[in-house]
Amino acid sequence: MATALHAILAISPACSADEPGERVEDLPAGSAVPCLGGHAEACLDPSATEALLASSRHVRKEYRLELDGAQWLPTLLALDSPFYVREQRLTCALRFGDGIDQCNYLMEMVLSQDGGAQRRVSFAKATPLEGAESEACIAYADCTARIRIGSHVPVPRSVTTPDFAILLVMQANSPTLTPEFESKTPQLEGLRVDFLRGLLGDFEKAAVALRREGDMGDRELVYSLESLEQFDIEYLRLRIAELERGD
Amino acid sequence: MRSWKRWLVSGLLCGGMLAAAARYLLMDVGHWISRDTLVLLASHDCAFSRDLFSQINLSADLGSQIQLVPIDRGGGRSPAVFEMCDAALAQLSSQDVWQVRFLPRSTACHALVEYGNEMHRAHFRYYPAWMLDQRPIEDDALEASLGERGIEHDQSNNTLWLPSKGYPEQRRNAKIVAPPADPDDPLAFAVGHTIGW
Numbered sequence: 001m002a003t004a005l006h007a008i009l010a011i012s013p014a015c016s017a018d019e020p021g022e023r024v025e026d027l028p029a030g031s032a033v034p035c036l037g038g039h040a041e042a043c044l045d046p047s048a049t050e051a052l053l054a055s056s057r058h059v060r061k062e063y064r065l066e067l068d069g070a071q072w073l074p075t076l077l078a079l080d081s082p083f084y085v086r087e088q089r090l091t092c093a094l095r096f097g098d099g100i101d102q103c104n105y106l107m108e109m110v111l112s113q114d115g116g117a118q119r120r121v122s123f124a125k126a127t128p129l130e131g132a133e134s135e136a137c138i139a140y141a142d143c144t145a146r147i148r149i150g151s152h153v154p155v156p157r158s159v160t161t162p163d164f165a166i167l168l169v170m171q172a173n174s175p176t177l178t179p180e181f182e183s184k185t186p187q188l189e190g191l192r193v194d195f196l197r198g199l200l201g202d203f204e205k206a207a208v209a210l211r212r213e214g215d216m217g218d219r220e221l222v223y224s225l226e227s228l229e230q231f232d233i234e235y236l237r238l239r240i241a242e243l244e245r246g247d
Numbered sequence: 248m249r250s251w252k253r254w255l256v257s258g259l260l261c262g263g264m265l266a267a268a269a270r271y272l273l274m275d276v277g278h279w280i281s282r283d284t285l286v287l288l289a290s291h292d293c294a295f296s297r298d299l300f301s302q303i304n305l306s307a308d309l310g311s312q313i314q315l316v317p318i319d320r321g322g323g324r325s326p327a328v329f330e331m332c333d334a335a336l337a338q339l340s341s342q343d344v345w346q347v348r349f350l351p352r353s354t355a356c357h358a359l360v361e362y363g364n365e366m367h368r369a370h371f372r373y374y375p376a377w378m379l380d381q382r383p384i385e386d387d388a389l390e391a392s393l394g395e396r397g398i399e400h401d402q403s404n405n406t407l408w409l410p411s412k413g414y415p416e417q418r419r420n421a422k423i424v425a426p427p428a429d430p431d432d433p434l435a436f437a438v439g440h441t442i443g444w
Contacts, residue, residue, distance in 0.1 A: 093443035171437040
C-alpha cells in the first residue's frame with residue numbers, strides 16, 4: 001500500500017493543469033494529457049520517463065552517420081511524411097503558425113509497444129532551440145508534440161525494449177522560406193493549381209532522375225528519392241485535387 | 248542664398264550623386280559578369296550544386312565560359328560559402344573585373360552572394376540554376392546554351408565536359424554525394440516541414 005502511495009505521489013506532480021498543453025485542449029489529438037513539460041496518454045513516472053529520454057536515439061543523425069543507420073529510414077519517412085497526423089498539424093498551423101518565420105525545436109518521443117507491428121507514441125515533448133523561443137514558436141512546437149500522442153510509427157527490428165525514446169530536430173519553416181514556394185506567393189493558400197502541377201512535374205522528373213542513378217551509395221539521396229516516391233508526389237496530387245474541389 | 252551656401256548645396260548634391268554612381272559601378276554585380284557568360288547559381292548545401300561547382304572550379308576550360316555565383320539562403324555565411332566565394336571571385340579577377348580587385352574580399356563576397364540570392368529568389372524554385380544575361384535558362388534550353396559554348400552535359404552523372412578535350416576519366420564512376428554534415432550543428436540533422444502545408 002505504501003509503495004502504491006509513493007508511486008502515485010511521485011507521478012502526481014508530473015501532471016498539472018498549468019502545463020502548456022492547456023493551450024491546445026480543443027485539438028483533435030485523442031486523449032493527451034499534459035505531462036513532464038510535454039504530453040502523454042496518461043500520467044507517467046517522471047524518473048522512468050526521464051531515464052528513457054536521457055538515452056533518446058537521435059534517429060536522423062544515426063541514419064546519416066552510423067554504420068547501421070539505414071535501419072531508421074522507415075521511421076524517419078513515417079515521421080517526415082506530410083500525411084503523418086496531417087489534419088491536426090494543419091490545425092496547429094492555423095492556430096499558432098501565423099507570423100512564424102522559422103521555428104527550430106527538439107521533439108522527444110517515447111515509443112511504446114502495444115502488440116501491433118508499429119510502436120505507439122506515448123509521450124512527446126517539444127523544446128525550442130536557442131534563438132527560437134518566440135511565443136508563437138513555443139505554442140506551435142508544443143501543439144505539434146501533443147498531436148503525436150497515440151499515433152503509430154515503425155521502428156527497426158533491432159529495437160526490442162518495450163519503451164524507448166527518440167529525438168528529432170524539427171525545422172518548421174514559413175512557406176516563404178520553402179524553396180519550392182519561395183518568390184511564388186507568401187501564402188500557401190494562394191498557390192495556383194497550375195503552379196502546383198508544374199511542381200508535381202518537377203518532382204516526378206526528379207524521382208525518375210534519382211531512380212536512374214540505380215545504386216545510390218549516398219543515404220541522403222536515398223532519403224530524397226524515398227520521400228519523393230512515398231509521399232511528396234502523392235501529397236502534391238492530393239493538394240491539387242483538394243484545390244480543384246475548392247476545399 | 249549666399250554664394251558659399253550655394254556651393255555647399257551643390258557640392259553635397261554632386262557628392263551624393265557621385266557616391267551613388269560609384270556604388271552602382273562598384274557594387275552592381277550584374278556589371279561584373281559579361282552578358283554572354285553562362286552563370287551557375289550554386290548552393291553549398293546542395294550536392295548537385297557542389298558537384299558542378301567543383302568541376303567548373305577545377306577546369307580552366309569550363310571556368311572561362313561559366314561564371315560561378317554562390318547563393319546562401321540560410322544567410323549564415325559558413326566557411327563553405329566563403330570557399331565558394333573565393334573561387335568565384337578568383338574567376339572574376341582573372342577576367343580583369345576591376346571592381347573585384349578594388350573591393351575588400353568580404354564586401355565583394357557579400358555583394359556576389361546577395362546578387363545570387365536575389366536572382367534565385369526572383370526566377371527559380373531549385374538549385375543549381377543557370378542564367379544568361381541576368382535571365383533564367385529553362386531546363387530544356389540548358390543543353391543548347393552549353394552546346395553553343397562547346398560544352399556537353401552528361402545528365403546521368405551530372406558531368407560537364409568538352410568533346411574537344413575528351414570525356415574526363417575521373418568522372419566515369421562519379422557519384423553525387425551529400426555535403427558533409429557538421430556534427431556540432433543541430434540543424435544539420437533536422438527534419439523540415441512547411442507550416443500549414
